[in-house]
Amino acid sequence: MIDKIVAKMPESLSGKEFTYCPGCHHGIVHRLIAEVIDELGIREKTLIVAPVGCSVFAYEFFNVDGTVAPHGRAPAVATGMKRATPDKIVFTYQGDGDLASIGTAEIVHAANRGENITTIFINNAVYGMTGGQMAPTTLLGQKTTTTPYGRDAKANGYPIRMSEMLSTLSGVAYIERVMVTTPQNVIKAKKAIKKAFEAQIKGLGFSLVEVLSTCPTNWGKSPVEAGKWLEENMAKYYPLGVYVDRTKEAE
Amino acid sequence: MKMLFKGSEAIAEAAIRAGCRLYFGYPITPQSELTxxxxxxxxxxxGTFLQAESEVATVNMMYGASCTGKRVMTSTSSPGFSLMMEGISYMAGGELPAVFVNVVRGGPGLGDIxxxxxxxxxxxxxxxxxxxxxxxxxxxxxxxxxxxxNLAFDLADKYRMLVTILADGMLGQMMEPVEFPPMRDPNDVPEKDWALTGAKGRPPxxxxxxxxxxxxxxxxxLRYQATYKKxxxxxxxxxxxxxDGADIIVAAYGTMARIVKTVIHMAEKEGIKVGLFRPITLWPFPYKRLNELADTVDTILTVEMSYGQMLEDVRLGVNGKAKTPFYGRSAGVVPTPTEVLDAVKKAIGR
Amino acid sequence: MSTYSVVAAGFGGQGVMLMGKIIAEAAMHDGKKVTWLPSYGPEMRGGTANCTVVISDEDIGSPVVDTPDVVIAMNIPSMIKFEEVLKKDGILLINSSVVDRQPTRKDVKVFKIKANDVADEIGNVKVLNMVALGAFAKASGLITFGSIKKALEETMTGKKKVFLDINIKAVQEGMEKIEKA
Structure with missing residues (x-):
């Protein structure tokens, strides 16, 4: 007999089986978002805008109303939703190809308008769904299926730091970069996600949490090796931390 | 009471009166007055007005707004409409209602205004x-x-489809006296049982x-196709x-059709009876009626401010039962009534 | 009257668009059907700007006109451009403050108005368009002073209201000072 339930599936997850590979961090981040939505009691008024990429089915995985945007356009779709129904909580879930490449204009302008939405940005330095091609966030020297000799700055430019770039914009309320490689990091990541949603609930403007994530399949590494590679390489180029926090000023 | 209104502005006011309270758009000539x-x-x-960072963003903002069940629109001109095509396809697939106004200008490419x-x-x-x-x-x-x-918004909601008002630079820029319908209550629209309003007390x-x-x-x-059939x-x-009893029928739409109305009077003075067939819905196109008319006349002349686009639909409708010559000028050049009259005469060998 | 068309043309800053609009609005108040069609785009900058007004008892077909009944030429390029398409026996109204040459057509009725000078005399050269409009009303008989006044009252509202009287005065002066050439 069960005396006490210590962990269960968050109500904000639909229970549909995830389509993610073993060791991929999408699943962890999905759960954290769902827990935050539960804790804030906003499930019944939350709308998700899923991207194009591995997380294209994200709108099916959450037990909330939602849609899937054209590639990169989630911030514009979310803008339309939020402007039409400002009482709803609207968040986008986007990968690096979606947010930092094809959707650069949409994310920059949504952030710059101080659009009162939340974006969860998964940065795994590679295009996952299409089979491991170079992303704008791919590290220098990193081999992908379109940089077989390693990413060369002369040909492909440099890995783009979105959190830093967006943090220069005045409309932003909260930006933090986190990772979910250890239990401690997971706790920190959840706090960041919660803070981002809270910023939206308070109407403070645009909030974004960038989560450095693994892609063991396309990196050609085991889940454990992938976690280690992330910490040793990605976290060095993409420093963790809070980039913007206007939540205190607002209080 | 009639008021002298610019086309672009009249369309905007009419949209508001049809209960539209959400507009997303990006400036482009010759319709920026609407924005x-x-x-x-x-x-x-x-209502809510938002100037988007691009037409690409515009159509996606409309996508998001339409998801919530509210009436939403944009207006643009040709190059902007091209940029919206991606979002239009997604909205059509998502069965989202919305209204687009395309004030067409000369093309292709940057064309003219x-x-x-x-x-x-x-x-x-x-x-x-x-x-x-x-x-x-x-x-x-x-x-x-x-x-x-009004019809555009009603049809969009009724069929969960996109509706485009295809105007042109002339209709957008000219002024005419207009009478507006009364203001409709934006909340007085049928309940949308598909809208994303928050999964409260129901499945998402x-x-x-x-x-x-x-x-x-x-x-x-197949569901989309069934709707289209309806x-x-x-x-x-x-x-x-x-x-009825025309020597020749001219098929034309929009601004071109009103030029033909002048040509009808001019031709009458020369003893030629010109009929006008003016499609109001370009899709669905009135093939059936055109086919019936093809039994009554030898020649159906298509006149366009383009190089034979509607002509293809006219020929599908006529289906070989009458001659289907064509006259058109494009690229921003508007045929004058005299030029169209000459084309009419040529078509009937006068 | 059946259908009449008027082309008003001049330099960008001469207020020909507003002139056309007031003509259309006045005719509307007189119970006529009207269309007002502007030229727009690059030609607005520098060259000649023009608008076409169609006034009719019936529904108006084409707002585009190849042979206008009346041409109001506020500058030389406009006179040259539109003189040749003017209908036979049509009216050519010339702003003789600016246009210092004679039209070549002999089969049209020519009228002149020193629009700039008259406007200057009443205290504001900007109302030269309304001086010309008054002259047009007199020469063509297409619109009445009462309707012009009403159209101006509806247009000159808010901050522009202070200019109402001088605009009305300009129309009156134009009606008086027109000359038949």
């Missing part, structure tokens, strides 16, 4: 990817444009054009003038 009018007027009626009808194919045959359709309405006067705005709703299983995607497509059966609209 500007909305930026002034919407705040007065508790003068009136043209060269976006006919793009509006009526696709433009975006996939097997989708849009209802396309072509007003020929400002008053008609005003009257069609999803709006999507996506299915990884082709058999499931086919089911979705629209084809019920929503064909056209105007006929003088077609």
């Amino acid at each position: 500007e009018y909305m930026s002034r007027r919407l705040p007065e009626v508790g 003068q009136p043209a009808q060269s976006d006919y194919f793009q509006a009526t045959k696709g433009g975006g990817h996939g097997d989708y359709r849009m209802i396309v309405l072509a007003p020929h006067t400002i008053q008609e444009a005003v009257d069609l705005m 709703r999803k709006v999507t054009s996506f299915h990884i299983d082709p058999y499931e995607l086919e089911k979705m497509n 629209v084809e059966e019920n929503e064909v609209r056209y105007e006929e003038l003088n077609t």
